Amino acid sequence: MLKIIPKSIDWGEVGRSGFEKKFQSDPAVFMHRLTEAIPHQLLNAEWLNLHHITTKQHQYRLISVVLTAAINAQTTDSTSRFIRTLAQAGVFSSLPPLDTKSCFFKLDPPKEKGMNDPCRILGETLSYCIQKGDETVASLLIDEITLNNELFLLKACRHNLPQIVTKIASRLSEETKAATFTHGLVLCCEKGALETLKTLLSLGANPLSDHNGVYPVHAACKNLESDCLNALLPYLNETGLNAREEMTGHTPLQVLFTRLERSYDMEQRARDNLKTLSMASLILAHGADPSAPFGLESSILHDLCGRWSVFPSEVAFVKLLIDAGLNPTSPGRRGSPINRLFQSQPAGGAELFKLLLMKGETPYWTKDQNITWIEQFFCRKTTRFLDEFFLSYSATLSNLFLAAAGYADFVAAVKESAQKIVEDCRQKEKNPLELAWIMQQPTIEDTAKSTLSAPEINELEEEMELHFPHRFL
Structure with missing residues (x-):
């Protein structure tokens, strides 16, 4: 038998320092010895009392410490054997289902403070596995734990783990799935998790629904995730392409317009502008409305003509809109675009003025009015x-x-x-x-x-x- 913790020392302190040191020296060998010794001893009342492990919380803290050290040491094979041995020994059989409180989404490894029940301890350990991208260990834990917690699925979406998403989705109720899948789609589009996005769509996620007023297509446009946008487009109709975000009231096309010229890094700005124009062209080709009202103005063009400055990328964006059907002569709240342009006199407005004239815009003053x-x-x-x-x-x-x-x-x-x-x-x-x-x-x-x-x-x-x-x- 491997004597891990002396009787006179609190196991928690040694668990956080001693285990890490032994893992650093020879993680594979030490993990193998733990696999052989600990699981069966956790069910041995005499051994538990000897080492002052008197409650279930203490037992699962020990498991958590070992698993955390194993994940950090990247000993996947040994850790997998350790979990299987725990399961065979019946360690997981008495646990109730993991509820919402079992997942903390912390960036740090599991800690002793605040861990009041075995579910919470193993819940945070599972969360840590997902965060570290260890799909093998996370899958084994999910197989052994009765899981009904959508937060683990969302964390798997954030870290692009499609295998974990599929496993957790099979455990969720139908009522929980609908809202969770939509939130997961938004997270995937924000983080560029393409594989997980495709997995959610194949599982029946609805890209036309929103999470707190944010649609997946808005998240893809806001973060310039062109691959995610391409994956969403086959599932979107005209209504979905012109849906408005609750907070800003912008359509996906208008979200892209607001992304122009955002970066302070000139090289990054040039790359972002090219990607933005490419995504805008793609959305317009699938049915986005180029003439949708933009804020208080009649369209993006009317808003741009009233600004203090105009960038070449914004002129190129407007050209895409006009080519897609935007009428450059339509009157707005403060007149036609070209007359608004005369009034505001934006810096760099020459190209926009030239574009409007080439597209058929005509100043409507007479000679006397012009003078x-x-x-x-x-x-x-x-x-x-x-x-x-x-x-x-x-x-x-x-x-x-x-x-x-x-x-x-x-x-x-x-x-x-x-x-x-x-x-x-x-x-x-x-x-x-x-x-x-x-x-x-x-x-x-x-x-x-x-x-x-x-x-x-x-x-x-x-x-x-x-x-x-x-x-x-």
């Missing part, structure tokens, strides 16, 4: 947008705009507005060059210089040099 509009924007400080589109006289953008707007005198209208501002400055004895520099408007500066003589220009520039010496450094 008034230009004059209003000349008086604003944030004129980067206008400089980018109109005042640079880019051939591509100018031609696109002129063709879309339906009149050929837009550039003339810009010059006419600049002329009005220059005349107004001269009447009020203000320096038009100074105004042009403050507003960063090259057209006003060019117009002023074209109407002034050389001495007048020199005089105005000398005046500016006095007021703004740093401009000439």
